[in-house]
Amino acid sequence: MSEWWRGAVIYQIYPRSYQDSNGNGVGDLKGITSRLPHVASLGVDAIWLSPIFTSPMKDMGYDVSNYTDIDPLFGTLDDFDALISEAHALGLKVIIDQVLSHTSDKHEWFAESRRDKLNDKADWYVWADPNPDGSVPNNWPSVFGGPAWEWEPRRRQYYLHNFLIEQPDLNMHNPDVQDAILDTMKFWLERGVDGFRLDTVNYYFHDRQLQNNPPNPDITDEDSPAEIYGWQRHENSKNQPENIAFLERMRALTDQFDARMMVGEVGDAGDTGIRIMGEYTEGTDRLHMCYNFEMLGPNFSAEHFRSVIARFQQGAPDGWPSWSFSNHDVPRHVTRWAKHCVDLDALAKQAVAMLMSFEGTIGIYQGEELAQPETEMEYHELTDPPGLRFWPEVKGRDGCRTPMVWSKKANDHGGFSEVKPWLPVKQPQLDRAVDTQDGVEASVLTAYRETINFRKSNAALWSGITEFVEIAEPILAFHRKTEGQTLTCIFNLSPETVKLSVEGKAAVTGLAQAANYSEGALELGANGFVYLEAAEGQPTVRMGS
Numbered sequence: 001m002s003e004w005w006r007g008a009v010i011y012q013i014y015p016r017s018y019q020d021s022n023g024n025g026v027g028d029l030k031g032i033t034s035r036l037p038h039v040a041s042l043g044v045d046a047i048w049l050s051p052i053f054t055s056p057m058k059d060m061g062y063d064v065s066n067y068t069d070i071d072p073l074f075g076t077l078d079d080f081d082a083l084i085s086e087a088h089a090l091g092l093k094v095i096i097d098q099v100l101s102h103t104s105d106k107h108e109w110f111a112e113s114r115r116d117k118l119n120d121k122a123d124w125y126v127w128a129d130p131n132p133d134g135s136v137p138n139n140w141p142s143v144f145g146g147p148a149w150e151w152e153p154r155r156r157q158y159y160l161h162n163f164l165i166e167q168p169d170l171n172m173h174n175p176d177v178q179d180a181i182l183d184t185m186k187f188w189l190e191r192g193v194d195g196f197r198l199d200t201v202n203y204y205f206h207d208r209q210l211q212n213n214p215p216n217p218d219i220t221d222e223d224s225p226a227e228i229y230g231w232q233r234h235e236n237s238k239n240q241p242e243n244i245a246f247l248e249r250m251r252a253l254t255d256q257f258d259a260r261m262m263v264g265e266v267g268d269a270g271d272t273g274i275r276i277m278g279e280y281t282e283g284t285d286r287l288h289m290c291y292n293f294e295m296l297g298p299n300f301s302a303e304h305f306r307s308v309i310a311r312f313q314q315g316a317p318d319g320w321p322s323w324s325f326s327n328h329d330v331p332r333h334v335t336r337w338a339k340h341c342v343d344l345d346a347l348a349k350q351a352v353a354m355l356m357s358f359e360g361t362i363g364i365y366q367g368e369e370l371a372q373p374e375t376e377m378e379y380h381e382l383t384d385p386p387g388l389r390f391w392p393e394v395k396g397r398d399g400c401r402t403p404m405v406w407s408k409k410a411n412d413h414g415g416f417s418e419v420k421p422w423l424p425v426k427q428p429q430l431d432r433a434v435d436t437q438d439g440v441e442a443s444v445l446t447a448y449r450e451t452i453n454f455r456k457s458n459a460a461l462w463s464g465i466t467e468f469v470e471i472a473e474p475i476l477a478f479h480r481k482t483e484g485q486t487l488t489c490i491f492n493l494s495p496e497t498v499k500l501s502v503e504g505k506a507a508v509t510g511l512a513q514a515a516n517y518s519e520g521a522l523e524l525g526a527n528g529f530v531y532l533e534a535a536e537g538q539p540t541v542r543m544g545s
Helices: 028-035 036-042 078-088 108-113 175-191 244-255 270-281 302-315 344-355 386-391 410-415 444-457
Strands: 007-014 045-048 066-070 093-098 149-151 156-158 195-198 259-265 289-293 320-322 360-367 467-468 475-482 483-492 498-503 507-518 521-534 540-543
Touching: 007 036, 007 444, 028 036, 028 078, 036 078, 036 444, 066 078, 066 175, 078 093, 175 244, 175 289, 244 259, 244 270, 244 386, 270 289, 289 320, 302 467, 302 475, 344 360, 344 483, 344 507, 344 521, 444 507, 475 540, 483 498, 483 507
Parallel strands: 007 045, 007 360, 045 093, 093 195, 195 259, 259 289, 320 360
Antiparallel strands: 149 156, 467 475, 475 483, 483 521, 498 521, 498 540, 507 521
16 A cells, blocks of 8 residues: 555654653653554554654754664664564554754754854854844744844854754755755665654745745734744745755655655645645655644634635645644644533544544544543643743643553553653543543543544545535534545534534434434534435535424
8 A cells, every 4th residue: 555644544642751661750662662552442544753863852852963863761773663563563654753954953963063164064054144233144033932043153153943042953955964864764764664744844945045034914912922933924934945846855765665655744824834735745746745733723613624624625636635633732622622512522522523534634642532631731840942931821832742641540640650750640631541431432532443443434534525515603514425425524513502404315324423313304412413424416404404
């Protein structure tokens, strides 16, 4: 299956927080390997591992100091090989994070580059002279606050860092840098990984002239003052046209190996994010798929979900999307959307039913299968740089990164570790541990297994086209169609009961919640949903009984 990734379900593991095997309070590769049977039991196709490479951990591994070795915190290369072997034996592909736009300031490349202007790697990072008054070269901000420039006295120049000061940006305009990066990717491909998740894939190139970014006219007074990054349109600091040629080089490399894939993280939402997703997945010589942050925010309406998918269909007709509701960078979706439900379990079951009905490849984040809510953090518990810097206006990302909870027992930190873990395990998480849900018919965990199996058992869901039904809020409805099968997916995105009429011959499938369907009348309770399978043609769905 050279295109196994089309329509697949990918399970993201945050290694620090999955399973501690050696009693130091931090998850590791051996711990992940021991828990792979749980992942396989969900019916997913692959795992995505957040960074496991050598790192000072200023940004929890997204500051890489050695691209071709495992950080001792997580284990060894032998441990990684054992993980791949076990995953493959269980039918799971393995995807690893690649953080290629920047390195750690402790990487040997940067140690040489910063020394002077004449060394072999002097042009491997983005360096710029100060303005005549000593100020920074332009107005580009860092995602994590403050200017995106840091002074280096040895060179008497500034270097660019789109993220932390300790994360200098590589100069991808230099062909030698591109070659070095491709060599590191080849190292992991030869080791047997099945693909890459490409962090900040639209940040690889910058404007050579270092022109200022224009202001963002859409910013409002209600926007957080801590989020200054959103006050600009980043037309020059990222999203450069030169990126396409490098993506083509990356694709040419992965195509040398059988059945490998790349999924890019596009750090934009709105029309810009959709446009870039389309550009980066166009044809067969760029990325296999992309995702952006459109579905990772607070919006929970039929119009929003319909608009995001429809805009991708229009803007990237031959591209392939990846959709998810949660990951390690955003608050967990059952917390973000809690005001739209009366019962968290019902919301979680509806969310996975909706996600598994979307056209594209699907991503789920560890703990999502338990309806884990965002952990309420106190300042003294934080480790995430944005939270530490901008608390309390910015809470940081620690709340979605707390350890996976396997057991309801508090004395072993939810089965994660024998010692106090790097982030706390609290009672709301313990209440939703795996052992409280495994084998329980009405549990969210059971619903995830059943829903993923339903997707994989119905070709219309993993390979069919999507046709939306024009219908008012709070109903999201669409047909998923292949030759020989039409499924009509209907979701009530509200805590109130809604009545609808359905014209045409259709029967309820085995997947439904708070749904009552009889003789063309459909009633959906709070966060109710139903999949109808048409006997012929496709049913017409309208508001009202």
